[in-house]
Amino acid sequence: MKKILMLGGVALIPIFLAAVLVIGLMMTILMGGNNASGNSAGGGFGWGPGSLSNFGESDIPAQFLPIYQAAAEKYGTPWNVLASVHRKETSFSTHLTMISGVGAEGHLQFMPCTFVEWNHPSCAGGVGKGDFTTAEKESLSMIAKYGGYGVDANGDGIASMWDIEDAIFSAANYLGKSGAASGDIEGALLKYNKDTSYVAEIMKYATLYVEQGYNVIEVPQAGQNGFVRPINGAVTSNFGMRTHPITGKQKLHAGVDLGCYNGEPVPASKAGKVIFSAWQDSSRPGVGYGQYIRIDHGGGYVTTYGHLSRLIAGVGDTVQAGSVIGECGSTGGSTGPHLHFEIIINGSPVDPMPFLGGK
Incomplete structure (x- = not known):
């Protein structure tokens, strides 16, 4: 089983690998980013290829950037949206306790019933906390059985809301399948949190995190x-x-x-x-x-x-x-x-x- 160093409740990528990934990512971002749809920051909002802004560089902890980028590439949810959600939910994993009053857990504040899936019998009629043991919430077979969104991103055999890689990849998975991967970012965010003010704040910081730009595409004939x-x-x-x-x-x-x-x-x-x-x-x-x-x-x-x-x-x-x-x-x-x-x-x-x- 893969071992992850824990510091302050946050799973860290091994130092050497993190340094290589961050330097590589910074070089890519500062040179203009990747235009592929999986890595793009959502051209429909003037984000273009999603080059990291000065504000984004100062606001986002560098160790998370490679994880956002990898999750964006796999699931199509723009990396800057993932960063903005992470900021909103737990201030980049700095909250002393990462369990909300209604039972949302971990770095990205998943409700257990969303992570495992609402088809689980204990989720019927509830707010999403369900009745799970820790092992059940992390079980890949349980998630597969009920069709949940939890992801084992680090390959340790479990999907944990408390592992930073798993949490970010799971959020990218959920948002991507909810419409973000096809351009409906706001609609996907409304499914993640049914509050338009929440969506507005996520979109605000997602925009602040990237330089402005746009992708030119061919337009049809008039009418x-x-x-x-x-x-x-x-x-x-x-x-x-x-x-x-x-x-x-x-x-x-x-x-x-x-x-x-x-x-x-x-x-x-x-x-x-x-x-x-x-x-x-x-x-x-x-x-x-x-x-x-x-x-x-x-x-x-x-x-x-x-x-x-x-x-x-x-x-x-x-x-x-x-x-x-x-x-x-x-x-x-x-x-x-x-x-x-x-x-x-x-x-x-x-x-x-x-x-x-x-x-």
């Missing part, structure tokens, strides 16, 4: 795929790199801005299911999208409606093209009322105008 222009206001800012009107920095504008009046109804561009409806960061209402909505249209297509003054459609709602989902406004990082509208294909933002019959 294809059934999207309609959500409002008729003039285009006030096009898709592409621009000087940000507030920060003055060059940054990708991942959509188009359409002029509107405050409170103007905003309809859905195409039929689909609402996967996000909340503030980007309720503690800082003047940043980012402000109040915004995302709709999954199937086939890898997602639309975003930002800076809304009012949210009408909620997460889980099925909407039709033309259904009013919110009202136009100037929340978030905005200099006046307008609708920020995005089309995202398989996790990458594209210029919406060809889809709306424009140029």
Whole structure:
């Protein structure tokens, strides 16, 4: 059985191997990262290949970076999302006790019933703590029997919420299978923790951990795929790199801005299911999208409606093209009322105008 040195309750990769992995990872990240979908930090959110930012380098303990990266490669959950979840759940494994009041355990705060799976008889009707012995919670045969998400990442024959590698790989497994691997990161996070403010915080730090960038992909011909222009206001800012009107920095504008009046109804561009409806960061209402909505249209297509003054459609709602989902406004990082509208294909933002019959 593989032996892991324990220090302060955290399983550490042997020192020499960790040094080699960290140095190698830093070289890769600082040189621009990996564009493969498994290693990418999610192009649909302007994260591009996911190069480590200065903030990320200072905030994330270096010994965890190789584990996030390996888990991302295997399960498709962006490494920066895993880092952000780890930060939120246990402040990078620094909490004195890593058992929550409702029974979540370990470095990434899994509920035992999620780790082993809710099909276990003791999980019926409960909050997720279940009735397991330690051996049962770590049993690979038990997890396989009930279809859980626990992973034996370090090859020691058990899957433990208390082993850092197992915990990170298990979280990547769960989030990846819940939609993160196919680009629905926010939807996956809502399954992990059914609180939109939790999702907003995870997305905030996931963004802060990477340099901004985007992947250019080919766009279809105008009018294809059934999207309609959500409002008729003039285009006030096009898709592409621009000087940000507030920060003055060059940054990708991942959509188009359409002029509107405050409170103007905003309809859905195409039929689909609402996967996000909340503030980007309720503690800082003047940043980012402000109040915004995302709709999954199937086939890898997602639309975003930002800076809304009012949210009408909620997460889980099925909407039709033309259904009013919110009202136009100037929340978030905005200099006046307008609708920020995005089309995202398989996790990458594209210029919406060809889809709306424009140029």
